[in-house]
Amino acid sequence: MSETMRIGAFLLAAGFPGRSDADVLDSCVATAVAAEEAGFDDVWVAEHHFMSYGRVPSAVTMAGYLLGATSRVAVGTAVSVLSTVHPVALAEQALLLDQVSGGRFRLGVGRGGPWVDLEAFGTGADRVGDGFAESLDLLLRALRGGPVAASGERFAFREVDVGPVPRTAPHPPVVLAVTSPQGRALAAARGLPMLLGMHAGDAEKAEFVRAHGGAGHVSVAVAHVEDTRAGAQALLRASLPRWLGPGLAGYRRVDDVPRRPRDPVEYTDLLCRLHAVGTPDDAVARLAEGAARTGVDHVLLMVEGSGDRARVLDNVRRLGAEVLPRLRATRAA
Template identity: 40%
Template sequence: MTTTTPPLRLGVLLGSERAPGHTSADVFARTLALAKAAENLALDDLWVTEHHFLDTSVNPSALTLAAFLLGHTQHLRVGTAVTLLPLHPPVHIAEQAALLDHLSGGRFALGVGRGQPAAEYEVIGRGIEHWQHGLGEALDIVHNAWNGTAQSQTNLHAFREVPVVPEPRPGTRPPIHVAASSPATIETAATRGLPLLLFYDKNAEAKADMVALHAKLAAAAGHRADGYEHAFALYAHVTDTPEQAHALMRARAQRLLEGDHQLQLLTSNDPPSTDPAVDDALIDAVTERLLVTQPVGDAATCAQRLADHITISGCTTVLCHVETDPSTALHNLRRLATDVFPAVRAQLSTTAGAPQ
């Protein structure tokens, strides 16, 4: 069976990141400005995240922000990266996704994942069992709901048959991407014939291995082995000097290791533990790993890293995190769109079989 490689899609990922001294209003004003710039620069995609109880990432609803940005754009595809599906009633997610599909004329993509076993599963109220076992079941409920009705009788979801409206647009459904970082979640996606959404913690070779496992599992489940619109996210920042690139990635490494610890999900009466201090050696090691894998540096370096990542991983949809330095995110986005993305497309156009 012959399959077609999906077209290359170059876009941005917005994490609604708050810089020191900025208010939530500042963050959302910047988010809108970045979305409008992405539209004007003719990017393909814009993806938004969902985080809870973090002072540095201030968007608790990827669906709500996606709806807002769809209303302020005309051409961009806007997706969630991700909606924390096991955290929410899946029928309600199906309703909202179908609604956005209609209102946007098919410009909405539903990225889903389960996130971390953190406090949102306790506070918002669905419990750790939904994090442990709920993603696949919730995916099935969403997909089946788009047939017009939904019902379930399981330990996690028990409800009578109900009509689900609106239905997706005739002849189509919103695309679904499944965030994966483990073989089990890859299997969840592959056995349902759904593409992967991969993140910063895996290099290009590791992503290629994950795509290969997906192909094997998808074929074994009776789905096509390839031709999926697999996606990945990377930090992307055009800098003027190597020192600037190093400073950006060291700050990001420190934040990854220290700054954004989510509240642990309490499964007993014990208080959450306190993470030990992270030493400079570990921060330096993570910094160096980021510097050799992420498209951060001068424009030529960024273009080469992106092209290599696309070619090696087999993924064709790229989510560039442009808020590594929130204060310069708009300038960074413009440089990526004008100096880097055209070079990536040109380089890939000379590679046989590369996505265009």
């Protein structure tokens, strides 16, 4: 673990009830710009299809826009859903952003779930299961640029010259979203750092890091600061269920097997217990504790929990002024 933390913003473009898509997406862009101004190291954007949980259907497209709207921060996808796209097409987009951004682009990928997306995009349910490793391997080969051919079970084509060539050697940085031991083993086998979600606690993340054995992992956490801990938690307990209820229900299985979404109130309580929701002092202590327990020194802060543009921007500014410098100083001491 390094002596300093890398701290990013994690943007879902959450579709809170009563907010138009234009308002949500404009706020997402404004939050990314504010994060750069506040001293965050990077900005990562999520991808979701056909649901209000997140209103960005193409993380790589939004990342390209945010790279143009910023000048210093790295910008990544958290994640691009590899199971719904052709790996070579995603590699071409990543290589393009790597070049035109001067190496500021980061590619996070994940398998997604057995959702209706697989039917809509015609990729098939197997791409989430046994086919995911083949997709990932083809993506990694293509990201190196140059001649690529495939003769696998799901991808077979004659040699093509993939470009542009990567600016960042050997290819743009890649992280793999991991939620299971199988995903962890795949990340370790391919030498990829893991992206660990905000639903997992420190003990689970620490075990994944130990079992993986590598470094450079990234962890997602909720962060919202107010003058009092009670005020911060009351705000999120009022706002998050309004978003999580319809948002989580938007996940539809491609096989129509009934599923029970997480209870939004219980999930909100879990997030408030696990993460940096409180005063700036609380946030510094909680984030430092999490890094020490997990061994992960790159954290992405989900800052949009209030669902209100002005409050989100104020949260980003306060985190930048009252949390990030102290957290970095604490880690470097």
